[in-house]
Amino acid sequence: MTLTSEQRVVVEQPAGALTLVTAGAGAGKTYTLVSRLERLMEELNAGEILALTFSRSAVRELRERLLDQGGSVRHVHAQTFDSWALDLLTNVEADGDWYRRSFEGRIAAAQRAIERGLADDLFEDLRHVVVDEVQDLVGSRRDLVETLLERFDCGFTVVGDPAQSIYGFTVPKADERAGETNRFFDWLRVTFGEELTELSLSGNFRGQSQEARSALDFGPRLRANAEVGAAPGEPLYVELRDSLRSCLNLGRLDGFTADVLGDYNGTTAVLCRTNGQALIVSEALRRFGVPHRLRRSAQDRMTPAWVADLFHGTDGWSLSRERFDRVSIPDGYDRDKVWRCLQRTCDTRGRILDLSRLRTAIAAGRMPDELTDEPSCDLVISSFHRAKGLEFDRVVVVDPGPLDPARDAVDPSEEARLLYVAMTRPRHELEWLDALNTGGIRIDRGTGRWARYGYRHWVRSGLEVTGSDVHPGLPAGQEYLRDRVAAGDEVVLLRADGESATDEESPSYTVSHDGREIGVMSQGFRSDLHRLLRTSRSFRPRNWPKAVTGLHVDDLETVAGTEAAGSRAGLGPHGIWLAPRLMGLGTFVWDGKGQIYDPA
Template sequence: MNIQSNQIALDASQRAVATAACDERQFVLAAAGQGKTEVLLARASSLVDDGLNPADEILVLSFSRAAVEAVRKRSGIHDLDGLQIRTFDAFATQILLDEEDLTEVGLPQGFDHRIRKATDLINGADFPDRLYPLKHILIDEAQDIVGDRAEFVLALISALGDEVGFTVLGDPLQGIYDFQLQGSVSKRNSSEFLQALINDFDVTETQLTRHYRATSDRTKELIKLGETIRGMGVLDDLTSRAAHQLLDNYRMESSSSSLLNLPGMLEPFEGDTTALLCSTNYEVLIASELLWENGYSHVVRRKTQDMSIAPWVYEIFKDLEDRTYNAQDIKEKLLAASKGDADDQWIALKTAEGDSRAWDSLNVSRLSQRLRSRSVPLALTVNDSAPLTLSTVHRSKGLEFTNVLYVQPPAGAPAAKEDASALRQKYVALSRAREDVVSTKLLQDSSARPVLSDGRWLEKRFGKFGQYTARMEFINSDIDDMLPFESDEIIAQTVQDNLVLERLLGKIIFGAIIDNDSEIPNYKLLTEDNEIIGKTSDSFGYGLKKSFAFKNRRNWTWPRGFTGGRVISIECATGHPEYTKSAGLGTSGMWLVPRLSGLITPTWK
C-alpha cells in the first residue's frame, strides 16, 4: 500500500506506524514538525483499507482544538469524509447528550464537570451506546492530557477491551498543561498519564525520525536543540537552567526591541502567516490594542470553550421554519452559500443535531437547541485564522506558522522562570515556526499591575486613595446571547442588520447603561456612529460590580458607560424557536451577536 499525502511521502518510521495491525497499541514519540497530522491521517486511511468504517469504528481525539482543526482540514485529501474528529471535551459532551435523562436536567455546567460525568458513564453499568462500534482510537497531543481528562481516556481504553487498538502520539517536551491540575479532581500529571498508558495496556513504543516543518537553517537549528534537551533526561533545576540557556541563546540570535519595528512580519506576504505568541492573555490584549492603534489587522485566538457558531449557520437557517427538512434541501442551501465544503458542513450539522436514526433529514428546532449546549462540531465554529494571529502559547498548540514573533515574558512572571514548565512553554512557542523566529518585547506601562481574577484580567493602578481597578477585560460571556436584543427604541431586525463584520472588525464599541436602578446593570453596545449592536450580559454586570461600582447608602452607583472593547467576530446564537418568533426574526431559533475583546475603561459622566 502506497500511503502518502499531498505534501509529504511518509518515511519508514511513519509508514510503520500507519500500517500497523488494527488491534495494535502504539505510543509514538513525535516532536514538533515531524508530520504527526499526516501520520495520524495515514493511520486512519490504513484502518479504512483494512475494513473499518471511519464514521463509527474509528475515533480521533485531541486535547487541542487547533490540532482537531488541522486534522479535519486535511482529512478530505485522504478520502476520510465522516471521520470522527473531536476534542476530549466535545466527545464527552456528545456522550452526555446521547443520554435521554439529560433532556430534563440539562448538561453539567463546565467542561471539567462534563468530563467527569462522561467518565462515570463509561465506568458504570450503562455503557454509552456511542462507544460500542469503536475498533480503533487515535489520540494526538497526548502530553497535554492531565487530571480528569487523563482519567477519561484511561477509562475509555480500559472499557473498550483488549480487542480495540489505539495509536497515541505525543512529545513530553511539549507538555504545558499540568497547570490545569489546580482545578481538577484527579491530580494525575502528563508524565503519570503516559506511564500508565505504557505500563497498563501492553503498548509498543516507537519514534518518528524525520522533520518536515522547518524550512530554513534558522528553524532547523531548533530541531537539534530539541534533541539535545530531550537527551538531558529528567529536567531538574540544574538541567532546566542549562536548557533555558540553549533556547535563550537561540531566540536572541534574531530579536527586536519593539513589535512596531517588524512591519514585514506584521503584514505577511500573501500565503504567509505570522503568529505573535505571548505567555498570558493580558499580554495578548495589550499587543492587540497596540496593533489596532497602528493599523495592523489581526485575529485574537480564543480558548476552546469560547469558540461559538459561525455566522454562515445563521445565514443558512434564518429563513427556515422550526420543522424537519430533507437533506437535499439543506445541502442545496449549503452549496449556494459557498462557505466551505458542503458535504463536510452537512455532516457537522447532522452530528450536532444528533438524530442518527434519520440521516436523510434535519430538524431545525432540535439543531438550534442542541447547539445551545455548546457541543459544537469544529466545522460549524467561527474561523479564527488570519495572516496575523495573536495568541497565548497554550492556544497555539497544534498550529504552525511561517514566522513566529515570540514575546519575552516580563521579569518575575511564571513564564520567565528557569524551571521545566517555563522551558516547555518556550520550546512550544519557538517550534511553531517554519521559516523564522524573532524574539521581541512588549512595552507595558510600569504603573499598571495585571491581576487575574475570576477568569478575567484586571489592570490595577495606585491613586490618591490606594490601589484601584483602572481597566477590566471584556470576555466572551460578557455578551448577552440568551435572547435576540430589542428594546423600545430599536427592533431586533435592525440590530441584526447592524451586525456586519466587514464594517465592525476591530472597531471600538461603547457601552451605555440601560437601567441605572437595577441590582445588576446591563449596557447597550454602540458603534461610534451610534448604531446599537447588542447588550451586555449579567456576567458582565457582576464583573463590573466587583471591579468598579460602589455603594452609597442603599443604592449602587454604576458607571454610566464604558469604552475600549473591540469587535473580534460576529457569531450565531441559538435557542428555542419561540425566542426568534417573538422578536420577529422567524422560527429558526438562530440570530446574530457580536463578540468583543479588550480592556474596557468605565465612564462616569
C-alpha cells in the same frame, strides 16, 4: 507526501496493537495519523474506531484530511475530548442537563460513567482508539483516557511529545503539577508492560530555514527533562531564550514595527507568554490601524453568522439540499463537507436537514468542531498556549524575559517547554520583539479576567471583555448588524442607568457601535464587574464607569434565543438571530456625577 520509514512502521501496526508514538514538533504527525486511520479501515469499520484530540483546529484538520482521502475512511469520527464527553453523557443520561456543566465537570462525569459501566453498551463495538497530543493529558482528562483504555479491550494508537507538555498549570494543586508531566507515558508503560509498542517520529517537515529550526535540537533534552527526578529546567530555559534572541530583533512595539508586522506576504503570528500580553499587543496594533485577529480560547465556541441564513425565508423546520445550495457560504468552506457536518449534527440522512435539531445544537454549543473554528487571518495574535498545534510562515515571539522566581507557581521546566512550543511554530522566519510594559495589568483572581489596576491598591481602571459577554437572548437590529458591523469595528459599552439591580451586579450596559445600540451585556459580565470593583468584603461599589472603551467586534455569530423574542422582533419563529461577539481589554471612563457618556 510519502511515508517515511518511521511513519510507515506506525501506520502498519495491527489494529490490535497497543502503540505509543513520540512525535516531535513538525514531524508530520497529522499525515501519519490519517494514514494510520486509513490502514485501520482495512481491518475495521468506521464505527469501531474512536479518534480524540484537544483542539477544534486539530479536529478540523484531521476531518478535512480524512474527507480528502475519500473511501470509507471519511466516515471515521474525530472529536475533541469535550465534544466526545458531552455526546457520551447525553447518551447514557439524557436528562442530566450536561450543557450547563463546565468543561472539567463534563470530563469528570464522563470518566465516572465509563468506570461505572454505564457506557459499556455504547462502546461494545469499539476496537481501536486514536488519541493525539497525549502529553497534555493531565488531571481529569488523564483519568478519563486511562479509564477508557483500561475498561475496553481494544487496540490503541496514542501520540504525544513530552517536550511539548505545557498544561500542568491546569492542575489546581501546585504540589501535584510537576508529577503530572510525563505521568500518562509512565502509566502506559506500567499498565501494559511488554505489550506496549513504543515508536518515534523524529523528522521535521515544518521548519524550512535555520531560524525556523533553531529550537529543534532542544527537543531531546526537554523530553529527558520531563522524566521524574530530571535535572532543573532553568538552564534549558536560559539557553532557549538565548537562541531566540540570536534571531532577528524587531525592537519595541511601535508604529514602524506594527507596519512591519502587517506587511508580509504570508501568515504571521505574534506569540506572547500570557493572554494579557496578547491583549496589549492587539490594543497597540488597533491603535496603529493594523488588521489582525486575537486568538480565542479553546473553549470559546462560536457558530458562524452564515448559519442563521439557513433559518431565514421559511416558517418550517426542515431545510432541503436544494435550498441549502442557495445559501451564501464564505470562501474557505467546502459546501459538500458543510452539508455532511450539518447532517451529522442533526442526525439526519438524505437531502433534508431537521432545523429543530440544528437549533438545539446551536443553543447547546454543540455545533461541529470544524464549523466553529476561527476564520483564517494573515496576522494572528496569540498566547503561547493558544498557538499549540498551529503553524505559520513567520512567528514573532514577544520576549518572555528571564524567569521570575517571585512569580506564583513558576515551573522552570514547563516554562522551557512553553518557549519551545512557541519557537517551533514557524515554517520560514523566527523573529522576536522586546518585552512589553505590562505594569498595572494582571489577572483578577475573583473573576479570572485580565484587568487594569491603578497605582493605589483599590484603583481599578479596566476589565477584559470576552466572547460570551453579550446577552444572546435580546436581538438587536439584524439589518444593521449585517450591513454595518464588521470584525475589528470599535464599540463602546455605555451604562444604561446609574443603579445596580442587585447587590451582586453592576448596572446594565449596552453595546454602542457608531452611536447605535447593537447589544446588551450579560449578567455574567455585570457580576464580574461588580466583583472587580468590590475591593473588600465590607465595601459595596456605588460608582460605576459611565463607559468602557478600547473594545472591538471579534465577529458576528449565530445565537439561539426564545422563539417568542424572535417573533416579536420580526425574525421568524425559530428564535435564531445574529449577535456581536466582543473582545479586548477595556478601559473605564468615569464621570463621578452619574452623567451618561456621549461618544460624540
